[in-house]
Amino acid sequence: MSDMDHMLTEAAARLTAGGLVAFPTETVYGLGADAENPAAVARIYAAKGRPSGHPIIVHVAPEADLAYWTGTLPPEARALIQAFWPGPLTLILPRAPHIPDAVSGGQDSIGLRCPSHPVAQALLRRFASLKPGGQGGVAAPSANKFGQVSPTHAAHVRSEFPELGPDALLVLEGGPSQVGIESTIVDVSRIGKGVGPVLLRPGHVTAAQIAAVLGREPARPDASAPRASGTLKAHYAPRTPLQILPRRDILRMADEHRKGRIAVVAFSAPDAPPGPDVDWISGARDPEAYARELYALLRHLDEQAYSGIVLEQPPALPEWQAVNDRIGRAAAAFR
Structure with missing residues (x-):
C-alpha cells in the first residue's frame, strides 16, 4: 500500500467516525466532514469560527446519485453538470428532506459540487464505499478561519489551525491548487418556481460559459436568493490592511x-x-x-x-x- 493510499484509507475512516479531514481540490483546500453527520459538520463551524447560518458546499464523487441529495434536478442543472463536472462549479439545488440542514444553514436548499482533483475524488470514493448505500458526501468549506484568505497549499492549512494537531485534523497533500479561487456558484433551486439560473458567486467557470450552455445569461443575485458560501460583503481577507x-x-x-x-x-x-x-x-x-x-x-x-x-x-x-x-x-x- 502506497503512502497516499494509506492516508486515504485513514482519511475515509476519520470522516466515517465524525472527524475532520482537510483535502485538496482544484479550487482551494477544503475542511471536510461527513455531510450527513450534524455533529461532525458542527466541528467544521467550530474550527473555522463560522456563523451557523452560513451554508457549506457538499462535495460528491463523479458517480454519485444526485437524486439522493436533491429531490429535483432540472434540465438546466443537468446541462451544467454535463458541461462542467467534475470541476469548479457548485449548483444550489432543493435539498432532499432526509439530508440534515446543518450543511445548508437551515435552508431548504443544498450546494453540490463534484471536484476534479484526483486526491479529492479518491477520498470521496473511498468515503462513499464506507457509507450505507455508497452515497457519502463531504461537507467542506475552505480550510481557513472564517473570512480569512483561503488555502491553496497543504502548508497553509496547517498554519491556519495550529490548535488542531494531527489527531484532530488530518491534512491530505495534493500540491498547489490549480484554479486558486473558490468555485462558481449557480442557484438552480428555484427554476420550478419561475426563477431562472442565478449567478451567486463568480469563479473559474464564467457567466459567458454558463450562458453558452443554457442559452441565456444567469441573472444577478436577488433579494430572495439562497444564502451561499463566500458571498458576504467582507471575506477572503488577509490580516494586513x-x-x-x-x-x-x-x-x-x-x-x-x-x-x-x-x-x-x-x-x-x-x-x-x-x-x-x-x-x-x-x-x-x-x-x-x-x-x-x-x-x-x-x-x-x-x-x-x-x-x-x-x-x-x-x-x-x-x-x-x-x-x-x-x-x-x-x-x-x-x-
Whole structure:
C-alpha cells in the first residue's frame, strides 16, 4: 500500500467516525466532514469560527446519485453538470428532506459540487464505499478561519489551525491548487418556481460559459436568493490592511508614502523607482494566472510585517469578474 493510499484509507475512516479531514481540490483546500453527520459538520463551524447560518458546499464523487441529495434536478442543472463536472462549479439545488440542514444553514436548499482533483475524488470514493448505500458526501468549506484568505497549499492549512494537531485534523497533500479561487456558484433551486439560473458567486467557470450552455445569461443575485458560501460583503481577507487603487493613485501614493513599509502589487513596474518603504511586486496580467497566485501571494505578504497591501485595480472586464469579486470582498474588511 502506497503512502497516499494509506492516508486515504485513514482519511475515509476519520470522516466515517465524525472527524475532520482537510483535502485538496482544484479550487482551494477544503475542511471536510461527513455531510450527513450534524455533529461532525458542527466541528467544521467550530474550527473555522463560522456563523451557523452560513451554508457549506457538499462535495460528491463523479458517480454519485444526485437524486439522493436533491429531490429535483432540472434540465438546466443537468446541462451544467454535463458541461462542467467534475470541476469548479457548485449548483444550489432543493435539498432532499432526509439530508440534515446543518450543511445548508437551515435552508431548504443544498450546494453540490463534484471536484476534479484526483486526491479529492479518491477520498470521496473511498468515503462513499464506507457509507450505507455508497452515497457519502463531504461537507467542506475552505480550510481557513472564517473570512480569512483561503488555502491553496497543504502548508497553509496547517498554519491556519495550529490548535488542531494531527489527531484532530488530518491534512491530505495534493500540491498547489490549480484554479486558486473558490468555485462558481449557480442557484438552480428555484427554476420550478419561475426563477431562472442565478449567478451567486463568480469563479473559474464564467457567466459567458454558463450562458453558452443554457442559452441565456444567469441573472444577478436577488433579494430572495439562497444564502451561499463566500458571498458576504467582507471575506477572503488577509490580516494586513488591504486596499485597491487605480494605477494613477498608486503611483502618486508610492511617490509620497512615508508611513511604514507597504507592498504594492501592480501589473507593470513604475516609470521611476518607488520610495524606500514601497516594495513593488509584479502581478500576473492573465486573470487565470492572477487567480491561481492570489491567495498564496496574500498569505506571503501577510508574513512580511507590512503596514499595508495595495493592489492595482484589475480591468473591469468579464474575464476578471471572479478576481475582482474576491479582492473587492477582501478590501471591504478594512473599510
